[in-house]
Amino acid sequence: MTQAPLQPAPPMPARLGDAAPTDVRIQAESDADAVAHWLAEYQDSPQTLRAYRREAKRLLLWLEEQGAYLHDVDREALRRFEAFLAAPPVAWTGPSRPENHPDWRPFRGALSPASRRQALVILQGLFSWLVEAGWVRHNPFRLMRDKSRRLNNQQMRVERYLEGELWDWFWQWLNRPQSEDVTPRQRYERKRLCFVFGFAYLLAPRVSEMATARMDDFFSREGRIWWRVVGKGGKQADVPVPEDFLECLSQWRATLGLTAMPGHEEPTPLIRALDGQREIGDNQLYRLIRQAFNRAAVALEEENGEPAHVHTLRRATPHWLRHTSITHQAQAGINLHYLAESARHSRLDTTSRYLHTEDARWHTEQQRHRLSRTEPPH
Known part of the structure; x- marks a missing residue:
């Protein structure tokens, strides 16, 4: 590929090798x-x-x-x-x-x-x-x-997440009061962003799962609220909903002019376009989250925040929110078995990649090793 502009390509380059194998078991010509x-x-x-x-x-x-x-x-x-x-x-x-x-x-x-x-x-x-x-x-x-x-992706420690201090700043930044002269659209967009990030942080969904979520995916069973999600590989799971999410959901539904909780049959989009009715595609949702991270990076830099935190925000993608959620749940002490169920991991060693707690304990223990093996004289 030369330095000339790359032209839009067909779905896949259709070329057949000159010496393609002859014992082919699929119906393919390229x-x-x-x-x-x-x-x-x-x-x-x-x-x-x-x-x-x-x-x-x-x-x-x-x-x-x-x-x-x-x-x-x-x-x-x-x-x-x-x-x-x-x-x-x-x-x-x-x-x-x-x-x-x-x-x-x-x-x-x-x-x-x-x-x-x-x-x-x-x-x-x-x-x-x-x-x-x-x-x-x-x-x-x-x-x-x-x-x-x-090529071992399973054992790599998850590093692409927002540390607790940075998440706390970001959430406060996102919820700062708007000026009184904002337009209804700006107010709606802010409310939507707050809900999107609250949803992502509290329930660790993938972007596609957020975009396809419906109001009646949230339901009550034995007095407890659950989220029913069809995730990776078409697997269905029920995930416990924390109380803070119910508050986020209630505020978002109030923005949409709806009652605090979804009804028994309310198969309408959870996250919606500017008209408050249509669903939002995962590509558009991806861009909204990325834009929010970039704006936050600018704001933090203007406030003379930690350069490393500014760099993290500029690099962050929507999937970092899932990593952040699972990591912070692990740090909060949620049992590994339940954490794996909520994250919908098929293997516990996948979930264990998010366990940074041992690092803190290890670091604390290492402080026992000192240059001087005896106490200095008083």
């Missing part, structure tokens, strides 16, 4: 077709599908520029692609845009080490599937030295 078959396995999980499609498309676009195909990817090509992810050319980067937009680019910038690792984990799965499908002859990831360590 690399794009083969990848589409793989993606079809994830149709029931929209978030996973979106992430997998993004990484596969980046790889196919890169191969197209190299004049290569999936069956050409060997260990050396994989090494070059890793370097490309760490520093994509300027022509490949730009602000977030729909794919049909003339300014769309595959990247917003260089990927962090964690994002590169995630991309490689996804593509490793793609190549394993393509080998079984007979589309490629080998999986180049099998030649990667120390692969189990480099």
Whole structure:
């Protein structure tokens, strides 16, 4: 890809390798077709599908520029692609845009080490599937030295979250009184943001789960309020609702001109557009949250806040709110088993990545080790 503007691409580059395998077990005529078959396995999980499609498309676009195909990817090509992810050319980067937009680019910038690792984990799965499908002859990831360590996403400690002090400042900033001359729209937008962040912090939803939530997803059972959510992989779960969320919900419904709690059958959108009626898409919700983080970063910088906190706000994405919620719940002492249930993790070791409490205890214990092993004379 040259420095010329990148033109909008079709859903996937449709190219067929000159030496494509002959023992193929899928109905595909191009690399794009083969990848589409793989993606079809994830149709029931929209978030996973979106992430997998993004990484596969980046790889196919890169191969197209190299004049290569999936069956050409060997260990050396994989090494070059890793370097490309760490520093994509300027022509490949730009602000977030729909794919049909003339300014769309595959990247917003260089990927962090964690994002590169995630991309490689996804593509490793793609190549394993393509080998079984007979589309490629080998999986180049099998030649990667120390692969189990480099591609292990499960054991990495979660670091992308807002520390307690920063969250407290952010929540207070978000709830500061508005001036009396604000417009009704500005007042509505602020109320909506407060609800969005309260929802995200108290119940740890994914962005897609927030966007698709309905009023009657909240219900009473044995005098207790629960949130019924269909999450990753189409799995349904009931999550206990804390009291603070009920207050957030009541205030938001008052803004919408509704009673404090949803009725038994009220299948209307929970988070709504400016007209107070229509639902809001997850892409729009993502942008609203990102914009709020960026405005907060500016405000904190103007208040001479900690530079590290300003940097965190500028980097923060909506998914950081889920990390923040789970981390703070763990720090509050919520039992690991219940925390995993609320987070809807299928494995406890996934939830254990959020346990930073041991770090504090470890640090305190380490203070016993001193340069002088005896008490100084008085």
